[in-house]
Amino acid sequence: MVTAALGWMGMAGTFGAYVLLARGRLSxxxxxxxxxxxxxGLLGGVASALYGAWPSATSNLVWAAFGLHGVxxxxxxxxxxxxTPLVSSAPAEPAPLPQAEYAx
Numbered sequence: 507m508v509t510a511a512l513g514w515m516g517m518a519g520t521f522g523a524y525v526l527l528a529r530g531r532l533s534x535x536x537x538x539x540x541x542x543x544x545x546x547g548l549l550g551g552v553a554s555a556l557y558g559a560w561p562s563a564t565s566n567l568v569w570a571a572f573g574l575h576g577v578x579x580x581x582x583x584x585x586x587x588x589x590t591p592l593v594s595s596a597p598a599e600p601a602p603l604p605q606a607e608y609a610x
Contacts, residue, residue, distance in 0.1 A: 513553030516566065519546025537580040544573025 523542035526532040532539040547570030554563035 509553050509556040512549045512556075516546045516548070516550030516553060519543070519549065520569065522546075535576070535580060537577055540573045540576030540580055542573070544570050544577060547571075547573055 519542045523532070523539050523546065526542075527534060527539060547566045547568075551563050551566035551570055554560075554566055
């Protein structure tokens with residue numbers, strides 16, 4: 507039961523990182539993205555090793571190493587641009603309505 511939970515949490519971490527990246531919520535060089543990948547890979551790797559699925563364990567642990575490398579790089583180098591907040595505090599302006607064109 508615990509092994510399966512570790513595997514599901516690892517899968518959720520790595521898939522969640524990908525979905526957030528694909529939707530533009532995270533940057534590929536952000537610490538959060540790297541942490542999700544490192545944690546997901548580690549949990550998936552441990553779960554796979556406990557099941558004895560060594561090819562899956564190896565690929566997950568290598569993925570965790572990539573994520574850890576991303577964390578170390580992100581911590582060592584300051585961001586090049588100011589991160590933008592996910593939610594703006596300014597009210598959104600409504601889009602202008604299209605003008606109807608009538609043939610005369």
